[in-house]
Amino acid sequence: MCEQSVKALLEGVKNGNVSIADALQKMKALPFEDIDFAKIDHHRSLRQGYPEVIYGESKTPEQITCITQKLLEKGNNILITRANKEAYDAVVRLFPEALYNAMGRTITLYKEHLIKPQSYIAIVAAGTSDMYVVEEAYETALILGNEVKKVVDVGVAGIHRLFAHLELIQNAKVVIVIAGMEGALASVIGGLVDKPVIAVPTSVGYGASFGGVAALLSMLNSCASGVSVVNIDNGFGAAYNASIINHL
Amino acid sequence: MCEQSVKALLEGVKNGNVSIADALQKMKALPFEDIDFAKIDHHRSLRQGYPEVIYGESKTPEQITCITQKLLEKGNNILITRANKEAYDAVVRLFPEALYNAMGRTITLYKEHLIKPQSYIAIVAAGTSDMYVVEEAYETALILGNEVKKVVDVGVAGIHRLFAHLELIQNAKVVIVIAGMEGALASVIGGLVDKPVIAVPTSVGYGASFGGVAALLSMLNSCASGVSVVNIDNGFGAAYNASIINHL
């Protein structure tokens, strides 16, 4: 149970701002209420500096701060993904060092020092509309302890733009390719580099893009052999994968 | 009613090779049996040399030769698409000048002289597996009276191969792009030329290519603006479109 939240509720009850019924229901919605902490993951702490990750979607600001507080007790860095501005406002009130990436919708709290490998991860994106996924991947890769280089707005319809950055991409240890619409960038880059390429389809598009399905299918069928794929808009997963590879 | 076929059937009946019941059923299946010939298309004969087109899929060799015979009476060139070897054998027996493109599954009969425009159509294909669509488009474009240039096996996973042929592609009046799997070639070419690009997804691929759907969606969502799309494997339709444009 999250003490701080409970205390705030009880005070609300005491001074009449919160009804007893409301207080009961709010307490019910607090996370982990009946969960034995033996259930906490251990394999994640193998490497020094490994952060705890909170998936912020559909969690209330109250729930997010409560979980954050709990996890900080272990002294780890924290990454909160899919966090809206309200969640950030609630977190930064308690932890002023919390950083917000509005476009990537991430909150990060750095508690531990990170030792990064020499090699870097390249994040390549087709269009400016894909930036929300780029930034999620970027913040994830950073807090997992990686150097990251970004190349954006290099969609295949203007392929000379891509070639201007080819060396930077080819020198990365692993490449994340982010694209919506027809997702063709993954195949083109897959044909130009000899490194693992992790492709992220985005939900950018309309009509027959079907919320990212067109890009997803395109990437799964890539004629370039070194391409693997993660879920639509899953910038976090791509960066997590890339980080594992970059630390090998 | 197709006289020649009926005569053959009746002779079979007479000499006992065909039962009466079988003869009746075969006659029922002959094309156009109860169709007034007022229904024949007129708009198609606007341009000199315009061929008659027969869609051969699921037609018997007997039906195909019967229709061919009928149409030849008008003196037009003939294009039969989706024709298997059996159909060709039946046609060539009657019309020895008939030509077969085994890969494109087309039969062509040239009766009229064709006057071709100066400009040409470029057909660009991603892989050798797409050749069956390339050849259907090629034969269609030829019999519609066009000069055609083919560039094949230039998929985006080896993009330098494409650049070696760029000038030929850019000088065409209209470009047909044929690709299966992720269909990314349409977007890349769409970004490199300032001509109409007609994209044909092919059913080449497996798994999540879903019989050409991945390439189809990819092409419909192309980030290059000058790309329009026809049905999966529809080499005929693409060439028909390209020919109209090449004759403008």
Added chain:
Amino acid sequence: MCEQSVKALLEGVKNGNVSIADALQKMKALPFEDIDFAKIDHHRSLRQGYPEVIYGESKTPEQITCITQKLLEKGNNILITRANKEAYDAVVRLFPEALYNAMGRTITLYKEHLIKPQSYIAIVAAGTSDMYVVEEAYETALILGNEVKKVVDVGVAGIHRLFAHLELIQNAKVVIVIAGMEGALASVIGGLVDKPVIAVPTSVGYGASFGGVAALLSMLNSCASGVSVVNIDNGFGAAYNASIINHL
């Protein structure tokens, strides 16, 4: 970086209307922040009067005005698609000559004089509900330097209405057909004209129209040979294609 926007932000910070954190985040979201301008397209300027195009969807008014300002420095005409009223209000404040087509959701700025071909593009639409796509196509075709004629509300359920405008449609150099629901208009017109027909499925409909998929499939399977298709609601793409053909 977009100077004007940054200046406005800094003034807001100075007079206390904007917090430093907010300013930082807004600056992060400005377009092109770390993008070398070598990446700008060159192939698009081949023809005199060619406009720059901005895809307005999911861009803030601030981002749109910033990009507009940048692009106007080159002296080109500007077309902004998928632009809402807020975007227009922001643009027109800086550039009073900006025009808004509310139904087509386009903003246009005419800087260059356009020389149009003699031939024209016909835009034919099935119903009044398809007008938002008609207008997007119309404004796009205009700024790309074309004469355009519109025929609307001629759906196939009242086919005599279509015949009343047949001559106008048949005399166009290229025809754009826009239809939602079952999208049958493309096939009917494809059978009546001998010009390239570019079909645009719209998301008009409900239930089993699946946001335009029914019309899309209908058009891809058109039994008329001269029909090619663009993405659902892609009035811009259809007009872009038609304009290339009209300028051939």
Added chain:
Amino acid sequence: MCEQSVKALLEGVKNGNVSIADALQKMKALPFEDIDFAKIDHHRSLRQGYPEVIYGESKTPEQITCITQKLLEKGNNILITRANKEAYDAVVRLFPEALYNAMGRTITLYKEHLIKPQSYIAIVAAGTSDMYVVEEAYETALILGNEVKKVVDVGVAGIHRLFAHLELIQNAKVVIVIAGMEGALASVIGGLVDKPVIAVPTSVGYGASFGGVAALLSMLNSCASGVSVVNIDNGFGAAYNASIINHL
């Protein structure tokens, strides 16, 4: 249990042509083995001349003849749909008056005299490839006691062909429209007649026709109000519906 078949099996066992194990398994597969005949439908015999219908798909010739024999005992006419040539050969051996429509894959046995209404059903089809559904609908409508008129090969890509038969279609009491590919014919006819239109999508087509789905969606989204739809290739169901209406 079907006596005749059992007897044949036992004789096979006796003279050694059939092993006991095989005989046992064949008997297991005979229809209705453990089904109380109280389960037989009664509502179907309301009208004089109503036939019994057997759905032949995936039934063996043996099963079909056995059921036919059983049903003939009631003196009704019989319609067997989706019947292949082998099934017909088996049936006609026992009942020489059985008729086969090879294209429609129907077997019919006429035992009762039919009194037909004055009005007729029109069956209109887009292409010759749709004939297998046309013939299934035709034979069904006939044996249900209707006059039927067929108009085929009047697809919307050559709409003047349709107009040549308009009066015949408009004078029907109910119209069945059969079309594959984009299925646009249903909407066009729905807009031209003031009678119930029953649309049958066919699986004719390839690529994005998805086995008839494109035509099905097209018909469900028809902008003409008087159109209702049955399953893909369901000529039987359309004729059954039309017959009910024609007898009202």
Added chain:
Amino acid sequence: MCEQSVKALLEGVKNGNVSIADALQKMKALPFEDIDFAKIDHHRSLRQGYPEVIYGESKTPEQITCITQKLLEKGNNILITRANKEAYDAVVRLFPEALYNAMGRTITLYKEHLIKPQSYIAIVAAGTSDMYVVEEAYETALILGNEVKKVVDVGVAGIHRLFAHLELIQNAKVVIVIAGMEGALASVIGGLVDKPVIAVPTSVGYGASFGGVAALLSMLNSCASGVSVVNIDNGFGAAYNASIINHL
């Protein structure tokens, strides 16, 4: 052009409530602006009392009143479907006799006297959640000049409820069956009556109902032969069909 609306706009401009730019854009959005009235349907007026139908979805109250005014000049009854409360408020201000069915979202204006056939249409629905489609069908059938009887909340999970109303259903000339979720009611009723059954899948449900697709597929695959289907939630189309049949 719709005079009344234009006049109101001009007055707004005169007294300064509407800017000139706004006025221009609103006028652009008015219906039929450049449409020759030769395009108006004639086949719809065959039967006395036939109403004009306006599809209200995505039309503004202003557009709806404007079209209504135009159509009333012909003296016909009017049916407006998919009309929200705002549309009704606008219509009733001008035409106080307008009636609103809030659940069915229909507006009706009765100008002509209707002569109804003796026979009636039965509307049968599975659950109270399907009432919005029931009411649309009901109002449509009424204004098309039919007697209608409704039986609701008789879903197949409590089948004895259905049997209590069986006689009423069996005595109808045509039956409309409306059901969401698994849509099984159409098959059950199709097996119990010998009249045409028009099935309407509704979008009632969640999860794997996919907005009515489950019910739609269920109805298309009905094992009862006399069932035809219209689009999801298309109460209007079902009633229009039923009315044609009821007037035969």
Added chain:
Amino acid sequence: MCEQSVKALLEGVKNGNVSIADALQKMKALPFEDIDFAKIDHHRSLRQGYPEVIYGESKTPEQITCITQKLLEKGNNILITRANKEAYDAVVRLFPEALYNAMGRTITLYKEHLIKPQSYIAIVAAGTSDMYVVEEAYETALILGNEVKKVVDVGVAGIHRLFAHLELIQNAKVVIVIAGMEGALASVIGGLVDKPVIAVPTSVGYGASFGGVAALLSMLNSCASGVSVVNIDNGFGAAYNASIINHL
């Protein structure tokens, strides 16, 4: 008809707060208006303590209280699912003993004493995001008269957490497994217990989870033999099933 609601409406009319037109329309929307109460289910009262169930989705608070009042007359317990806070506020005003589970969106009213079997139902869930389905299942199982034990946040990505609760799960008489995303938990548990496993896919996820379809397909294809599946998010249905089994 629901007297209380009608009375309130009439009072509103009398004192001028409600217009006559509004009153008429509201009355039309009241449930069961023209439904003979013979249609009420009888098979549900077989077991003592069986509750009445109201599906609250898309019902107004007014409709819900009206139905609740009617059903309470029979003295049964009441379960209202998919009920929002407004519905609860309306119900609790009339029936102060009504309980609300905000996360599960259920309202429960206990009128009858429940006799529970000795055995219990285990509800196992993959993540805290699935809690809304867990709570719906939990409240359903309780009011159907079952002991229930919950184990949550034991997703397969941290499988040691699951093993810590294995004994509790294996000792249940029936197990409900609730999971979104890839839904793998059902297969793992299905392989570890020898009891019926009822799997509930949830709509938790994004991108290629397609609103629960990924989890649904995963569960339907479970390689563990004892798993059956209910609709996405259908916690109620799973608990209803489990309760039947727990009472066997």
Added chain:
Amino acid sequence: MCEQSVKALLEGVKNGNVSIADALQKMKALPFEDIDFAKIDHHRSLRQGYPEVIYGESKTPEQITCITQKLLEKGNNILITRANKEAYDAVVRLFPEALYNAMGRTITLYKEHLIKPQSYIAIVAAGTSDMYVVEEAYETALILGNEVKKVVDVGVAGIHRLFAHLELIQNAKVVIVIAGMEGALASVIGGLVDKPVIAVPTSVGYGASFGGVAALLSMLNSCASGVSVVNIDNGFGAAYNASIINHL
């Protein structure tokens, strides 16, 4: 490794009937070649008489007999599902007591005596075309030690046939409902019994049945609460579930 098969291969090599290359490849395809037998399941032997189950699909007769031989060493009963006639011929040659259900495609070998519960499982099927699933479920339930009663050909289009067997169905401890096409039978039975209903969609149907998807969706959306669902054609899984429940 499977000794018997290897021996046979080696003899073939010795006498020249099998080439060495062929022998090597066949040995590679033998099951379990490099699999430590620690991997064998233990939880399945909890109950006396529990059979071993082999999924025969895409296994060669050789592989099946080899696995059968291995498993028989433990003395358990054996069930082989999806087994064709060739597989049976191979098995029965070695184990003459093997039984084949040709329609259900199952092979069974009874080694242990089974003690059955007093209660029985009812298997109810819509049509004779669903018999292949009925028989798979039937043989599975038998070898798992259950009494089973079958009711077939009681589809909802002739609902009086179902009522004739209602008592038998209602007295079962658990009911398996098997139906293709629209799968409505599950909802109807779910509303008539107060026992767990396990629904099996079958791939019987054509067109929009999409290989069983229509029935699957129908069953998942059942308005009857006590219905859970297994995969299309999964008679085995349904019977496995039912057996667990029947033994509770």
Added chain:
Amino acid sequence: MCEQSVKALLEGVKNGNVSIADALQKMKALPFEDIDFAKIDHHRSLRQGYPEVIYGESKTPEQITCITQKLLEKGNNILITRANKEAYDAVVRLFPEALYNAMGRTITLYKEHLIKPQSYIAIVAAGTSDMYVVEEAYETALILGNEVKKVVDVGVAGIHRLFAHLELIQNAKVVIVIAGMEGALASVIGGLVDKPVIAVPTSVGYGASFGGVAALLSMLNSCASGVSVVNIDNGFGAAYNASIINHL
């Protein structure tokens, strides 16, 4: 052009075994006929021992041997995937050292010596039915120069079998997980290792597995973070990816 094949054809023509027409058509189908060899990939030869890869699907034995001959001239190792027995027989006749993996459908020719990294790739598969993908991945990984360890038949329904091999899996540098049906194995392993996991869905399954779609979606939605996915049945692509990572 492929000399050897042409020579054989010409000899056939000379001795009358092949007609001239047939010879012409066969020559047309030979690969690379008009393709400048400048198009050959260069990036693939970066690492010593890199093989040439031929995708054998839908290529004739003649085409495969012709390409093989061409590529062997460069002295590289050769991998042919999706090769049937006929293709192998043709290849081995010319190159007796060619090896065939019948289950994996691969042909391999080793010409160069391979230097392998110390680390190894683990291939883990759910069932014996997935072996065809396991073997394709295995042969691919071998010829790309890797040590490989296989663990098969460890599906999640018997999870203790997986744990027996956990150490071997955890010590790999990269893990390939291959599973059909519900594909849950990827998530479970993803949660147990801290290495990159490349998941391959297989088309093993039936009904709602939709040819591997269920497993594909399951893997894309994996709740374990380190999982990326390749196309259905794409054992080659997974091994290619894994090999790149293993050589980093």
